[in-house]
Amino acid sequence: MPNDTKFAPRWDANGLITGVVTDATTREVLMVAHLNAEALSLTRSTGFAHFWSRSRGKLWKKGEESGNTLRVIELRVDCDQDALLMICEPAGPACHTGARSCFYRAVSSQDGDTTLTVIS
């Protein structure tokens, strides 16, 4: 229910919930990834963002290899509790490409063609 005060994440058929990471300072959307119950539990207990990698089929702490961790400042949940907003302090670029945000390309149309343009 919309005004429930009970935290009850709605896991999808694969036991995952969508996590949207924003930068606490700039409010920029940095990345989107998925959490299973263990990733959420570790995120909450350690204060650092953990996710479930669908492609690698494993739990990962963001930045465990690159050092570009995400310290979670605040965790929010949406009205139907199937998405999380993770307001974070990033230790470095959030994207594995080295971009500050994974959303570094805009979708644009020109002469009927759709192309991507790097914006940051």
Place this chain on the structure above:
Amino acid sequence: MPNDTKFAPRWDANGLITGVVTDATTREVLMVAHLNAEALSLTRSTGFAHFWSRSRGKLWKKGEESGNTLRVIELRVDCDQDALLMICEPAGPACHTGARSCFYRAVSSQDGDTTLTVIS
């Protein structure tokens, strides 16, 4: 590939891609919803956000009943093209509860209990 200039959304097993909507003015995350190919096509051709409702099993234009439409100012895609960032101008509250954003509750812990606190 990360630096591809070709827009090639990676649909999931259900033919959907995650869409994150932000407010172009405040940069606030307003909602998360899913798009199928038709919803994306209509979003791009009309300039207004359309989604696929997983619970109702139908296409919908955000605000078609409430009037709280989302005019898409810019569309971005993430590094692996499985999520879209829709930077929008909202005509009213984005959440069906009347809240400006669907993420109006923070997850907090107190005395070992996890509760939700309304923050806006």
